[in-house]
Structure formats: C-alpha cells, structure tokens
Amino acid sequence: MAANLKKLKLEVGGDLLHLAIAKCDNITQLERFRNRSEPTWMFISHGKMVNLMFGTDAPKLTRLIKEELRLEQLKNSGEESVREGKAITELSDEELIRHTEEEERKAVAHLKEEEKKAKRLLERRTAEANNILENLKPYGVMLILPNGREKYSEVVSDVLHEAGLTVQQSDKVKLTEDMLEELLYFSEEKFTQRTRQDCLNGRISLALLIKRCSENLPGKIDELILQVVYGNSRKPPGDERSPNQKMMTKDEDGDEENILIGLWAPPNPHCKAYALKQLFPSLTEPHLLTHIPTVPLYIIAAYDAFKAHDIVELMEKYPGQVLSYGFFTSDVPPEAKLIAKSFTEFEERPTPVTYDEKIVVQLATDNPDCVMAFGDLGPSYISPDVDASEVDCGFFFPPDYKLVKEEVKEVKKNKKKRGNWLKVASKGAKQAAAAVKDQDTASIATSDTTKEQSEIDHEETEENLSDAEEERPTEEEEKLEEVEGVEEADKATSPIESDK
CATH class of the missing domain: 3.30.70.141 (Nucleoside diphosphate kinase-like domain)
Structure with a gap:
C-alpha cells in the first residue's frame, strides 16, 4: 500500500500531495482512533479535515485521492470556492453514522445481557x-x-x-x-x-x-x-x-x-x-443452595499474539476474570485453528511464525474495570453481544476444551525468555520489508521509468534490514541458548521451573 501511494504521489500528486503516518497514541487530537486495528486515511487541506476513509480498499483509496486532488486543483485555480472542512477533532459523517450504530448495538447488547442476568437469577432463586x-x-x-x-x-x-x-x-x-x-x-x-x-x-x-x-x-x-x-x-x-x-x-x-x-x-x-x-x-x-454453579456472562476477545504479555499483566491484576484462553491461527471462528492452550506450548510450537497468530480470551463481564482494561489493549475482534459470545465460545472453547494450568506469576517471571517469539512477531514488518529488497532491485534493472521510486524503496528497505540485523542475536548468544536448552532438558523441568 505504501509503495502504491508513493507511486501515486510521483505520477499524479506532485507538490499537492503529502503523505504522513501519524501515531495516534501520542497525538491528543487523534485519540479517538486509538486501540483500533482498522487503517484510517484522513485528508487534510489548509488545516481542515475534508474527507476520511476507513479500511484497506486500495482501488477506492486511489479514486478518493485522485478526486481530492482534482478538487484541490480547482480551488487553487479559482474555479472552486474555498473548501469547507471540519476540525481534525470533529467526527466525520461516516464516524457519526458509525457512532450511532455502535451506541445502538451497545444498547441492544446491554439489554440482552440484563435479560440473561435476570433469567439466571430467576433460575437460581x-x-x-x-x-x-x-x-x-x-x-x-x-x-x-x-x-x-x-x-x-x-x-x-x-x-x-x-x-x-x-x-x-x-x-x-x-x-x-x-x-x-x-x-x-x-x-x-x-x-x-x-x-x-x-x-x-x-x-x-x-x-x-x-x-x-x-x-x-x-x-x-x-x-x-x-x-x-x-x-x-x-x-x-x-x-x-x-x-x-x-x-x-x-x-x-x-x-x-x-x-x-x-x-x-x-x-x-x-x-x-x-x-x-x-x-x-x-x-x-x-x-440453601449456597454453591449453585454459575458461569458469569462473558465476551470473546482476540488480540495479536505479541500482546500476550499485556494479557498476562491483566490476568494477574484481575484474577479469575479470564475464564479460558488459547492461541489460534486467526480471530475468524470458521477459519481459526488451535495452535496452543498455554504460553509455554505456544513458545515451543513446531510451526513457523506467520504473524497472523492471535490470542483469544473468554472474559467475564461482571467487572467493568477489567472489561475496560482489556478493551484498551485494542482487540482485533470482540463479540458484539451476549448471543454472539455464546456462538464464538462454542467454537473457540467448546465444552471439552481443557485449559492447561499455568501460573500467571511464573509466566510473568519468564517474560524475558519468552520474549523471543514476541520480538519475532514485532519484527515482522521489518523482515517483510527486507524481503522486498531483491524485488525492488530487479525493478531498477528492468525499468528505467520506475528508477526513482525503486531507489526510494531500496533506501528504506536497506534501513529496515539494518535495524533487523542489529536486533538479531549473535552466534554466541544462540549457542548459549542451545546449551541452556540442553541443561534444562537434562533437569527434566519446565522452562518456568528452570528460571526459578
């Protein structure tokens, strides 16, 4: 997507089009976009937001950019009056529609949740x-x-x-x-x-x-x-x-x-x-039936696997609120396949990293602070209502799903060691960019017309590759890890116990 945008700037946009990536976590004016995994494209003219698009539809984005450039050219030539925009902090029309729909969805979900609570109370009493x-x-x-x-x-x-x-x-x-x-x-x-x-x-x-x-x-x-x-x-x-x-x-x-x-x-x-x-x-x-087994109402939430340690932190802060968890190939129920039922099992999995791995949790909803804290982590998927939660839970955590007992505190102690696969996940973008190096170089040799663009991409991938090389463990460190692995196997202990 980034390469296409740069190409579009060179061929069509010129000085009228400037591309920038904004990290909303550090920008107060963009705080409403935090904890979202959906790409957002904001068009700004003279300090005002004139358009906004969500998603990864490349053809749609290209058409929108060309249309915005056309309108900007008309304004600069005097054929069009000054364009009216909105403040960057103001909701766009699409956002207003989404906000209304979200509030309605929350109201329906809350009503269903209250009805379910009332039903359970009636059954118990x-x-x-x-x-x-x-x-x-x-x-x-x-x-x-x-x-x-x-x-x-x-x-x-x-x-x-x-x-x-x-x-x-x-x-x-x-x-x-x-x-x-x-x-x-x-x-x-x-x-x-x-x-x-x-x-x-x-x-x-x-x-x-x-x-x-x-x-x-x-x-x-x-x-x-x-x-x-x-x-x-x-x-x-x-x-x-x-x-x-x-x-x-x-x-x-x-x-x-x-x-x-x-x-x-x-x-x-x-x-x-x-x-x-x-x-x-x-x-x-x-x-009195003082020990009637009751399962609290819950939601299903999925996160990128590299957020697993953040999940561990919250599991320690809110004990008993995560009813089940597991690592899956995706957060889409019909397609997701179980990878591991514990952090240790996920770390030792034989399959290669795909960067699509998700950690899925079944989260009780009886503690609002806990639900809000998990929401702040930015889930890639969350059940929209109580009924959907039951369907999702039936897929991810069926009745015969047995969670591997794993002490959260021990997992947290092993955070440094378990961080290897997290680093791999976080390096995904850099390694992917480095992999494009040969393709860009070939483009330079075969097409003079794309030389300027290829040089830009080549410089960026060289920089990313350099960063990846700096973070890669040395040969001595790899040998040391192999020796530690042999010693741990000889002791016949788990990775958690060996760190202790």
Missing part, C-alpha cells in the same frame, strides 16, 4: 425456593408490619385459632432494602411506597412462623393463612372485614400509594420460601 419448600413443608409465614403491631393481638390471634393454626415462633426483625427485594421477588403485589418507607425507617416488624394445631386438619397451610389474612378473597386488599383491612391505614385523598398496610402473607409457595429464608435464616440455612 427458583431452584433454591424449591429446595426450601421440599424440606420445610409444614411451615407457613405471616408478617406483622410496624403499622399493625399494636392491633395484632386483638385482630389476628382469635382468627388463627379458629383456622386451626398456631404460632410456632415469632421473631422481631428490621427490614432492609435487600430483604424486601428478596421477600417480594416472586410476588406480583408490591408494598406501597408509604409502606416501604415505614418498614425501612428502622421500625420493628414481627415475623410469625405458623404451623397447624393438628396435621389431620383439612386444607393446605398456605391457603389457610391467606384466608386468615385476606378473608375469602385470599388476596390483597382482602375482604372488607378481613384482618388486613382492619390493620390498614388509608389517607383521605384515596391515593393507593399512601395506604399503609399492617399485615402481609406470601401469595404463593415460592414467595413463602423466600420469606422463610429472610425472616427465619437459622431455620432455612441448612437448605
């Missing part, structure tokens, strides 16, 4: 509630809220006795936001705003653990409790003469949110299970 119900079948729950404590004895006691129910245990409790959230998780009927405030201001509620007076009595205990609290309707607000109505305080304006209830009973079995969990923890603790 349902399983836990079922386990509590299975082991605590004889018990029921009734909650006397702060507003109803004064009337409780005279309103509820007799009705309970008539229904064949008795209070097995009563505990004073101060409700919190978290307790209310779990208490009402399975209930469609929520507390009014006034009732919530009354419960959360530090006032005491009274939790009643209910049992039958005799197991031979007909009816389910939950249905009996609902009838005691709400009357024959068995749901709030209850019959006119029900205990719930008698222990309720209403405002004159009739606003339902200002109703202050004094009595509550769980409307369904799952709600009762979580009421038992929150109000009588010592009773339910043996039956």
Whole structure:
C-alpha cells in the first residue's frame, strides 16, 4: 500500500500531495482512533479535515485521492470556492453514522445481557425456593408490619385459632432494602411506597412462623393463612372485614400509594420460601443452595499474539476474570485453528511464525474495570453481544476444551525468555520489508521509468534490514541458548521451573 501511494504521489500528486503516518497514541487530537486495528486515511487541506476513509480498499483509496486532488486543483485555480472542512477533532459523517450504530448495538447488547442476568437469577432463586419448600413443608409465614403491631393481638390471634393454626415462633426483625427485594421477588403485589418507607425507617416488624394445631386438619397451610389474612378473597386488599383491612391505614385523598398496610402473607409457595429464608435464616440455612454453579456472562476477545504479555499483566491484576484462553491461527471462528492452550506450548510450537497468530480470551463481564482494561489493549475482534459470545465460545472453547494450568506469576517471571517469539512477531514488518529488497532491485534493472521510486524503496528497505540485523542475536548468544536448552532438558523441568 505504501509503495502504491508513493507511486501515486510521483505520477499524479506532485507538490499537492503529502503523505504522513501519524501515531495516534501520542497525538491528543487523534485519540479517538486509538486501540483500533482498522487503517484510517484522513485528508487534510489548509488545516481542515475534508474527507476520511476507513479500511484497506486500495482501488477506492486511489479514486478518493485522485478526486481530492482534482478538487484541490480547482480551488487553487479559482474555479472552486474555498473548501469547507471540519476540525481534525470533529467526527466525520461516516464516524457519526458509525457512532450511532455502535451506541445502538451497545444498547441492544446491554439489554440482552440484563435479560440473561435476570433469567439466571430467576433460575437460581427458583431452584433454591424449591429446595426450601421440599424440606420445610409444614411451615407457613405471616408478617406483622410496624403499622399493625399494636392491633395484632386483638385482630389476628382469635382468627388463627379458629383456622386451626398456631404460632410456632415469632421473631422481631428490621427490614432492609435487600430483604424486601428478596421477600417480594416472586410476588406480583408490591408494598406501597408509604409502606416501604415505614418498614425501612428502622421500625420493628414481627415475623410469625405458623404451623397447624393438628396435621389431620383439612386444607393446605398456605391457603389457610391467606384466608386468615385476606378473608375469602385470599388476596390483597382482602375482604372488607378481613384482618388486613382492619390493620390498614388509608389517607383521605384515596391515593393507593399512601395506604399503609399492617399485615402481609406470601401469595404463593415460592414467595413463602423466600420469606422463610429472610425472616427465619437459622431455620432455612441448612437448605440453601449456597454453591449453585454459575458461569458469569462473558465476551470473546482476540488480540495479536505479541500482546500476550499485556494479557498476562491483566490476568494477574484481575484474577479469575479470564475464564479460558488459547492461541489460534486467526480471530475468524470458521477459519481459526488451535495452535496452543498455554504460553509455554505456544513458545515451543513446531510451526513457523506467520504473524497472523492471535490470542483469544473468554472474559467475564461482571467487572467493568477489567472489561475496560482489556478493551484498551485494542482487540482485533470482540463479540458484539451476549448471543454472539455464546456462538464464538462454542467454537473457540467448546465444552471439552481443557485449559492447561499455568501460573500467571511464573509466566510473568519468564517474560524475558519468552520474549523471543514476541520480538519475532514485532519484527515482522521489518523482515517483510527486507524481503522486498531483491524485488525492488530487479525493478531498477528492468525499468528505467520506475528508477526513482525503486531507489526510494531500496533506501528504506536497506534501513529496515539494518535495524533487523542489529536486533538479531549473535552466534554466541544462540549457542548459549542451545546449551541452556540442553541443561534444562537434562533437569527434566519446565522452562518456568528452570528460571526459578
């Protein structure tokens, strides 16, 4: 691409066209282009950005350059007015479209992620509630809220006795936001705003653990409790003469949110299970599923292999956030082939370097700082949403994928030694440029018309080749590495252990 641009400048652009490569990492005005692997071509005229192109479409770029040169010539000849451009820091039209699409994509992905979290929470709590119900079948729950404590004895006691129910245990409790959230998780009927405030201001509620007076009595205990609290309707607000109505305080304006209830009973079995969990923890603790295996939501991200040591640094900083990783021939799922499952295995691979190798990680998303840190490394690919993450994970890390256990700290200690293949990867561009040397020289011999261009390319490749030669290890260093390799093999230890 660079050679074509230089040729275009010589043949068409002349003094109107100047080529420059800008490293956006060190230029504040270009910070929006950081951590991107996509080539960006910015056209600047008189300090203003007049066009912008993304990608590696060489024919398109050539046409765009010729068109911009034509417009610039028209302006210089006076046939065209001064061209209007944008500040370099301002988003181009294409960038605005991309930004809008990206925000929409993020919103959809966030919605999917929240839906998936809610689904997992429901599955977990349902399983836990079922386990509590299975082991605590004889018990029921009734909650006397702060507003109803004064009337409780005279309103509820007799009705309970008539229904064949008795209070097995009563505990004073101060409700919190978290307790209310779990208490009402399975209930469609929520507390009014006034009732919530009354419960959360530090006032005491009274939790009643209910049992039958005799197991031979007909009816389910939950249905009996609902009838005691709400009357024959068995749901709030209850019959006119029900205990719930008698222990309720209403405002004159009739606003339902200002109703202050004094009595509550769980409307369904799952709600009762979580009421038992929150109000009588010592009773339910043996039956809680405290170790339900849950896999956090995750994304799949791919990076150039030479960034592996940066990945190691973040793995040490955020332990447990990288669920799986591996080295692959590409970051395109249908085409990628597994190279290695560990840093050591990748370093010792028998296949030659292609400079396309990628390290792919399965990254948990429950730590925003960690996700942002991995994003700052500039991935070559990242799953666009939760559904895509599952598909990508199924390809890169199928269920039978077993990660090789490797201590991150030990890998970090071996950073200097393992740096050999990283240097090779980082030298890729220089070595590739050196390989073009013979081709450019041949061009000089066969075509006088391209002599000037070939000399330019020849000088640059000579310089790059010189840099590559300076970085190449000496013969003595190579022999020393071979001796160390033999000693390590004799000791029958891993490279990590030998460095220790």
